[in-house]
């Protein structure tokens with residue numbers, strides 16, 4: 001595979017543009033999930049969007065972790081190849097919010113968020129860092145680390161919509177990560193493709209996403225799994241695009257429907273929020289520290 005970062009650096013002009021966020025209900029049927037994504041890609045392309053954002057586990061949600069291991073593949077494998085072809089066929093960038101990628105460990109995969117450009121090349125690869133090992137009160141008990149090996153690098157990459165800070169689902173609860181993506185690495189759009197549980201989604205989804213948008217002065221794009229996947233798994237839904245002032249600018253009417261919602265990414269408006277309230281200059285890391293990595297170690301970037 002050609003160096004993915006080179007491809008992005010060479011060709012991307014960041015100018016802001018119309019984008020689409022997806023809401024879908026993936027199952028254990030890889031073909032059906034592909035057909036759903038193909039139709040969402042068509043919808044986004046006909047709406048003149050430069051980029052479509054798909055949720056975590058877009059291509060597969062099984063009942064047990066072992067099923068994910070069984071279907072996991074490499075990023076240059078046939079399944080990712082079909083998704084890359086979709087991007088090429090429709091000349092649209094894709095955020096593929098969580099792909100079951102084989103790791104070097106035989107019994108664990110990576111939960112990998114892949115950014116594909118409009119020629120079908122892989123522009124950036126982020127492997128989910130924070131794994132959801134949680135016994136949800138009044139909800140499921142999940143142990144993501146049993147079947148998933150964590151990643152260890154922050155990722156930003158340029159796109160036609162702006163500079164993307166690439167994260168996944170449960171990462172949302174670790175705000176220092178987003179502070180680093182914005183203040184150290186220049187993110188303008190924070191991506192949080194998710195399969196939030198119904199219980200935690202009701203309590204926390206919108207408020208956490210809007211908080212990240214407001215405190216980072218970034219757009220937040222959160223594609224979402226929605227509804228019942230199988231007898232064990234159900235997701236909250238409610239895919240959102242939020243602007244840097246914290247306003248919800250795209251949302252489907254039905255939080256459990258399959259479809260897209262679109263919004264214009266306005267980088268001039270983003271700049272004016274940052275200029276009128278210059279939190280970047282008002283931060284006092286000299287007093288309370290920046291609570292994160294300090295020297296650019298562990299960062300993957302196209303900058």
Ligand SMILES: O=C(O)CNC(=O)[C@H](CS)NC(=O)CCC(=O)C(=O)O
Nearest residue numbers: 057132142144169170195196197200
């Ligand atoms: O298992 C898969 O198929 C894909 N991965 C997921 O669905 C992951 C790990 S179980 N889900 C979350 O991170 C939910 C986070 C969440 O709900 C919260 O932070 O409240």
